[in-house]
Amino acid sequence: MNYLYHLYIEFLLNHGIPKMFGDITFFILPFCIIAFALLIVVLGLVLAERKLLGWFTQRKGPNRVGWWGLLQTLADAFKLLIKENITPEKSDKFLFNLAPILVFVPVMTVLCMIPYSSEFTFVNTSTNVILYLLLAAFPVLSIFLGGWASNNKYSLIGAVRAVAQVLSYEIPMTFVVLSVIVLASSMNLTSITLAQYSRFGIFGWYLLPCVVGFGIMFICTLAELNRCPFDLPEAESELICGYNTEYSGMRFALFYLSEYALLFVSSVFLAIMFLGGYLSPFGVYLSTLLVNDSFMSNILIYFEQAFWLILKSCLIIFAIIWIRATLPRLASFDLLKFSWTILLPLSIFNLFFMVILKYLEGGAICALF
């Protein structure tokens, strides 16, 4: 990234354009790339979920629009686009319209902070992890706004459930993240990734010492995403559709798509925290083994790193969809009880053991190798 940045500034200076202009405009391009990539990822995820759910339940999934149903999501998005936007008469119109717009803000921000490969992080601050934790809880605000502003009883119940749920699952999640921070001695996502490096690939990952933490974090992610079995805020068979009951057309599409964008972001974050981020699971990058030309392999490495990261997060997404196909929904009070009585103590113990492990310098097991 730095290399590209210097190239760009140099190019501008050569043409007599001041550096400040470059500083500002440099981030427009990556942002556009991210926005475009996000769109594709979301469209892909929606299709993947429908296909997988179809296979899990002995159906074919979408297979009519485009080859193998590839254009199905596009067609659905287009259908939602041309539909009428209905605003309920007695709703709070400003908040009602604001909520679906707000929901995309944290997703976009988080996507810019993720180290896709060693040279491909747009916003690289020293406290990325904390920023992520803050932003990950942000979508619940728009869920609550939407549910509240709809002036619908089902929406309101869904919104209240969403807030209660995110509040209680945020805390164990923070403790787990804290234990990873302790292990890596850093709050920067790139450093956390690099701290998981070992010659034996998979053995350096924090999944190994911190498997309990991974489990807790996975459950909390499900809860934060309102995914099954924690899909109470939008429980279809109870609250019809929860907070987005009253939304239609493009506003509904925004909520719907943001759900999948968040799914992607959260699983990428999980992959970075526990599955070694963009590191190869074999310890060495395949492109250095397969391509002899060192210049070519150096470029290929970046793509390979991004590939590993996407692959790891895809595995997590697969597990999430699998769970959705299998489990019934939790009851709302069991859900809160589960978080406060099981997950919270477990996560504190987990943190405690990670601190001890770190103290004994066994924290990074890779140090043994």
Added chain:
Amino acid sequence: MTQTTLKLNLGPQHPSTHGVLRLILELEGEKILSCEPDIGYLHRGMEKMAEGMTYIQYLPTVDRIDYLAGCFYSELFCRTVEKALGITLPERVRIIRVILLELNRIASHLLWIGAFLMDLGAVSPFFYAMREREMILRYFEKLTGQRMMYNYFVFGGIRKDIDFLEDIDEILRILPSKIQDYERIITDNPIFLQRTKAKGILEPEIALNNSVTGVNLRASGINYDLRITDKLYEGFEFSPVVLEGKDAWSRYKARILELSTSMNIIKQGLDRLNENKTFEQKLINPLTLKLPEGEFYSEIEAPRGLASVYIKSTGTETPYRLKWRTGSYYSVNLLRKLLVGEYLNDAIAIAGSLDIILPEVDK
């Protein structure tokens, strides 16, 4: 003035009211303070309609009282007319009727299992149950030409002799392993247990006082299965499923176990079909059919509890009065008691566990 309770209309357009039921709930937070079922959205005037129709004209409509278990109402209506005319069914016809009734019961229970799990938020079991139900519906379609409203039983017999027995063998061969699959994915699932164990406790006294029958009653520990005393089932060996749990989980388990009971009965029926190969009927001319003057009543164990019909005849071609008694009607009334004090998401589970179907309630 501050309002602390929320009035919520659950339905009539709601995904888990299984038709069009409206529950007027008073909520405090998510806790239900009172529940008032409002029925009648699917009322078709089945009883009044009968007064203007001859018996044979009315016969095709009775399947529609419960579209998931049409055979039972056909059988019930035919049986009452046969009783009035003093007809006893030939052995083979009787066995065929038992086989079809039990197949229909399996289809009905399978749909319930899927819909119940759907209410609880699990998607897949619905599709799995529908897949097995599809085999049974295909068979019915082959045999009767209809997937749901069979109109297969007629006064004094059936429309034609049973056929495609190898399909029933196939169903009986496949179903046990599938039921095992359901048990694996559902029965001991901790979330499922949490949602259904000790939820919606139906005390036997309350059940009896509210005329609840069928699986719901048997899951509360009362051994009451009409099939035991039913003349139609004479010679079939089986024991009714009685569980002591009283909760939603027992009602689920009882229905799973009833699938095996029904399969057992069908197996016996198939064996006995081989012994009674002569197909004879005691058909009557429906165009001149008149019931003798008097009151006629008969009952049957339908999938959703005791179903019965009462016909008052004045000796004309049409019934003078006709009244249906269906199991679901009393289960809906039960919601008034069972839901109070529960939370909203438990309410869905409890209402689902009672196996309410609205066409049967509204008639």
